[in-house]
Amino acid sequence: MNNKPKSKLLEVSNLSVDFISSKGSISAVDNVSFTIGRGEIAAIVGESGCGKSVTCLSLAALVDDTVSKTKGGIYLYDEKNNIKRNILSASKKELRFLRGGKIAYVFQDPSSSLNPVFKIRDQICEAILEHNPDIDDPEAKAEELLAQVGLSDPGYRLNSYPCQLSGGMQQRVMIAMALAGNPELLVADEPTTALDVTVQSQILNLLKELNLKTTMSILLVTHNLGIIAQLANKVMVMYAGHIVESAPTSMIFENSRHPYTKALLSSVPVLGRGKTKLQTIKGSVHSFDKEYKGCRFAHRCYLREQLGEKAQKCFSSVPDEFFVDESHYSRCHYCN
Ligand SMILES: Nc1ncnc2c1ncn2[C@@H]1O[C@H](COP(=O)(O)OP(=O)(O)O)[C@@H](O)[C@H]1O
Ligand SMILES: [Mg+2]
Numbered sequence: 001m002n003n004k005p006k007s008k009l010l011e012v013s014n015l016s017v018d019f020i021s022s023k024g025s026i027s028a029v030d031n032v033s034f035t036i037g038r039g040e041i042a043a044i045v046g047e048s049g050c051g052k053s054v055t056c057l058s059l060a061a062l063v064d065d066t067v068s069k070t071k072g073g074i075y076l077y078d079e080k081n082n083i084k085r086n087i088l089s090a091s092k093k094e095l096r097f098l099r100g101g102k103i104a105y106v107f108q109d110p111s112s113s114l115n116p117v118f119k120i121r122d123q124i125c126e127a128i129l130e131h132n133p134d135i136d137d138p139e140a141k142a143e144e145l146l147a148q149v150g151l152s153d154p155g156y157r158l159n160s161y162p163c164q165l166s167g168g169m170q171q172r173v174m175i176a177m178a179l180a181g182n183p184e185l186l187v188a189d190e191p192t193t194a195l196d197v198t199v200q201s202q203i204l205n206l207l208k209e210l211n212l213k214t215t216m217s218i219l220l221v222t223h224n225l226g227i228i229a230q231l232a233n234k235v236m237v238m239y240a241g242h243i244v245e246s247a248p249t250s251m252i253f254e255n256s257r258h259p260y261t262k263a264l265l266s267s268v269p270v271l272g273r274g275k276t277k278l279q280t281i282k283g284s285v286h287s288f289d290k291e292y293k294g295c296r297f298a299h300r301c302y303l304r305e306q307l308g309e310k311a312q313k314c315f316s317s318v319p320d321e322f323f324v325d326e327s328h329y330s331r332c333h334y335c336n
Contacts, residue, residue, distance in 0.1 A: 006040045009076070009077055012055075012072070017069070025289055044221045046223065073088060074086065100180070105186075111162065120158055120161070120173055131181035151172050175203075193223075226268065240287075258335055267279050282300055298311075298314035298315055303335075310334075
């Protein structure tokens with residue numbers, strides 16, 4: 001794992017995203033704060049519908065603002081000039097530069113991100129020219145990027161159409177396109193979910209390798225704790241729009257405090273644990289409106305059930321952060 005010293009690259013401060021519809025509003029992300037250091041791999045983990053993708057998309061102001069309302073600050077630090085910029089108040093021109101140039105994305109399903117009717121060459125060269133219109137030889141750069149992401153025979157692959165590549169190769173092409181603008185942060189939103197297991201680990205190794213060779217930070221989104229154990233320096237556990245626990249990776253595995261984190265961990269099979277039954281988390285993630293006063297996990301929480309009448313606060317107040325130490329907090333009234 002990469003343990004380079006980390007100056008701050010990105011700071012998310014009290015980010016909230018509400019989706020507004022005729023039926024009311026849904027609080028998809030509520031009061032989320034975190035930082036990502038230069039060269040760091042931070043991970044967000046949580047079930048489907050917890051707000052992971054909305055958080056990621058907010059980082060480059062990509063959430064559709066005709067149906068949503070975003071509040072808070074997302075600050076990108078410019079070390080050289082010693083300034084920080086709030087992405088949420090950036091102009092359209094600044095955002096164009098920022099997207100891909102500072103923050104780039106890789107999504108779950110490469111086959112739906114690539115255009116089936118254009119050769120890989122055209123698609124990568126377009127990404128290169130977008131960020132570097134004066135480049136002399138975009139094709140040479142495209143070949144270099146394909147080699148960088150470990151695609152064999154890159155010159156030949158440039159002539160392929162997406163359907164001539166396997167899922168893993170397509171995802172490598174998507175990563176090459178994300179690297180075209182030389183981003184400082186790569187947001188990888190479930191980058192291996194659509195791939196089979198052996199290819200998954202190849203792509204994860206590639207991300208790790210890219211992170212080690214450069215100062216590029218990675219925000220990795222996954223519902224797979226095994227992936228996190230291999231790759232991330234820091235983990236944020238999300239539940240229904242809240243970060244319920246945040247800690248260095250080893251602490252999440254060795255000393256998790258929040259009942260949701262514990263439930264996630266005990267739902268993962270571990271070799272050598274014997275034939276104990278895997279735990280499941282009863283029920284599913286609900287949507288909440290902003291006014292909801294209480295812990296969003298309470299109705300599924302085993303600790304609340306165990307505590308019975310003693311767990312007075314679970315449905316009446318939103319838990320504050322309880323700091324286990326300066327880099328580890330949990331938002332549960334009863335987790336200390
Ligand atoms: N465009 C949208 N319009 C309305 N609701 C949305 C939209 N995008 C996401 N949501 C809602 O926001 C919540 C979080 O979604 P998302 O971030 O995609 O979850 P995750 O990535 O953790 O699976 C969900 O309740 C989802 O239904
Ligand atoms: Mg998602």
